[in-house]
Amino acid sequence: MAESISSDVIRGYNDTMILFLLLDAPSYGYEISKQIRSLTDEKYLIKETTLYSAFTRLEKNGYISSFSQEAANGKKRTYYSITPAGEEYYRTKCEEWHLTKDVIEHFIRN
């Protein structure tokens, strides 16, 4: 019985998950990792290194932008917000997902 998901399977959708969580409001690493955890009922736990390297990649591609802000407790955080290009990319990935799902399901029995 498959009980947890190997992240290799998810490869290519970590970016999409992050962008989705930034659609409504800017956020930062630790919060996003907790959101992914709770949204998926602990079924998917993104690795810290995976998450932060995704931030770097997404920013380099112009899909998110970052700014520093002090939290209530005086700690400094790096926040990220989605850019218009990021929103566009997110929509593309959603379309791609539907296609991908259909393709893979041809090979799934039951």
Added chain:
Amino acid sequence: MAESISSDVIRGYNDTMILFLLLDAPSYGYEISKQIRSLTDEKYLIKETTLYSAFTRLEKNGYISSFSQEAANGKKRTYYSITPAGEEYYRTKCEEWHLTKDVIEHFIRN
């Protein structure tokens, strides 16, 4: 508009596709690639190198076994058949797929 699927998305499911196609009968590289092509309505075309390296990996893991056989036209082919371990692995991947799908869909809007 996403028109074709980047294989990066599919990463981790090529093995599953191959195993699926071996469930009913042994087959070989060229035929499998054509079957994937037609089953997916040309939407997914597996690369030759990807396919043959998958064979190597799957055989090394004991999920498939190979034998040589001459085709009707006298040409030699390497056929692969799925092993019991391969069938088991295939079933696991199917279960994992359902889980994965559910997880990802939390992050897909519309």
Added chain:
DNA sequence: TATTAATACTACGACAGACATAGTACGACA
């Protein structure tokens, strides 16, 4: 008859995303 297309692969190297491991730094709490 010469050339091209289809078949059926193998070899080699590069790349990118995921991940392991480790370390930093600060505050809260016991």
Added chain:
DNA sequence: TGTCGTACTATGTCTGTCGTAGTATTAATA
């Protein structure tokens, strides 16, 4: 005093995919 939670950064490795190239045979086509 030490551990836990927070919020990261650095570095290097691994693996599946993919680009490129080459080999060899047969079938079809000009």
